[in-house]
Amino acid sequence: MTKLVSRSLHAVTAARVAELFQAMSDPSRVRILFSLLQGEVNVGAIAAQIGVSESAVSHHLRGLRQLRIVSARKDGRTVFYALNDDHVRSLLTLGLEHIEHE
Amino acid sequence: MTKLVSRSLHAVTAARVAELFQAMSDPSRVRILFSLLQGEVNVGAIAAQIGVSESAVSHHLRGLRQLRIVSARKDGRTVFYALNDDHVRSLLTLGLEHIEHE
DNA sequence: TGAATATATGCTCATATATTCATTTGTTGT
DNA sequence: ACAACAAATGAATATATGAGCATATATTCA
Numbered sequence: 001m002t003k004l005v006s007r008s009l010h011a012v013t014a015a016r017v018a019e020l021f022q023a024m025s026d027p028s029r030v031r032i033l034f035s036l037l038q039g040e041v042n043v044g045a046i047a048a049q050i051g052v053s054e055s056a057v058s059h060h061l062r063g064l065r066q067l068r069i070v071s072a073r074k075d076g077r078t079v080f081y082a083l084n085d086d087h088v089r090s091l092l093t094l095g096l097e098h099i100e101h102e
Numbered sequence: 103m104t105k106l107v108s109r110s111l112h113a114v115t116a117a118r119v120a121e122l123f124q125a126m127s128d129p130s131r132v133r134i135l136f137s138l139l140q141g142e143v144n145v146g147a148i149a150a151q152i153g154v155s156e157s158a159v160s161h162h163l164r165g166l167r168q169l170r171i172v173s174a175r176k177d178g179r180t181v182f183y184a185l186n187d188d189h190v191r192s193l194l195t196l197g198l199e200h201i202e203h204e
Numbered sequence: 205t206g207a208a209t210a211t212a213t214g215c216t217c218a219t220a221t222a223t224t225c226a227t228t229t230g231t232t233g234t
Numbered sequence: 235a236c237a238a239c240a241a242a243t244g245a246a247t248a249t250a251t252g253a254g255c256a257t258a259t260a261t262t263c264a
Contacts, residue, residue, distance in 0.1 A: 008133055008136065008137060008151045008152050009132065009133050009136040009137075009198075011129065011133070013198070013201065014129045014130075014132040014133045014136065015129040015132075016201040017126075017132045017194075017197045017198055017200075017201055018126065018127055018128050018129045018131070018132045020197050020200055020201060021123045021124075021126040021127045021132070021193075021197060022123075022124075022127035022128075024119075024120065024123040024127075025120055025123040025124035025126075025127040026120050026124075027113065027116045027117040027120045028116075029120070030111065030116040030117075030119045030120045030123070031110055031111050031113070031116045034110065034111040034116070035110060035111075049110045050110050085200075087196060087197075087199060087200035087203075088200070090196055091123075091193060091196055091197065091200070092119075094189060094192055094193055094196065095119045095122050095123060095189075095193065096111075096115070096119055097189060098119075098122055098187075098189035098190070098193070099115070099118040099119055099122060101189075
């Protein structure tokens with residue numbers, strides 16, 4: 001059986017890659033993720049830092065958590081978020097470089 | 103005058119980064135861009151390769167062109183598209199790596 | 205236990221987006 | 235000039251998405 005679509009990225013793979021980039025395709029989420037480049041930050045601090053409501057930040061973080069882009073650590077009543085892996089760190093800095101050099 | 107927002111990425115910058123990632127946030131566009139990793143490809147060939155109508159591909163390419171993510175070269179009645187710079191190449195492969203290792 | 209605080213969630217509205225279809229523009233070969 | 239072809243475009247539509255509000259769920263401290 002011939003693999004007719006072999007030259008192109010498999011649809012499922014493409015969808016997952018798109019999903020990843022989609023997580024970084026919103027200004028608020030980009031700012032949230034850049035906040036997390038500093039290290040662990042809690043919801044309220046992120047909200048204050050970027051000037052977005054805690055509710056909105058929380059909503060965004062849920063999506064990012066579901067994609068395992070960020071991880072959460074609860075300490076008392078505050079929840080500290082962090083970037084989950086280095087790929088995301090690289091993507092963020094590469095993205096920033098891209099728009100800076102042009 | 104104190105720069106109150108200095109710890110966070112400037113809103114305008116964040117928006118531009120988001121815009122870049124947004125360009126790669128759709129499965130069809132991801133497949134289009136991966137097609138272009140091979141080098142120059144024309145609209146019809148991309149459409150055939152990924153199984154999306156030429157119209158849809160053309161619409162996507164317009165957006166990618168506007169963001170200077172791809173460039174177009176017209177030869178007779180066919181238009182060859184290509185990735186515009188190496189940042190995008192890196193982002194694509196990094197994105198793929200990310201979803202492959204998890 | 206009760207009040208205060210930090211975060212999460214469900215819902216709704218407005219807007220953005222991807223795709224399709226029909227039409228158009230530009231180009232080649234006869 | 236005309237038919238065939240490649241790509242671009244506009245309008246219409248269905249779906250997705252972000253933000254806000256109200257409310258819920260912890261958790262701490264008095």
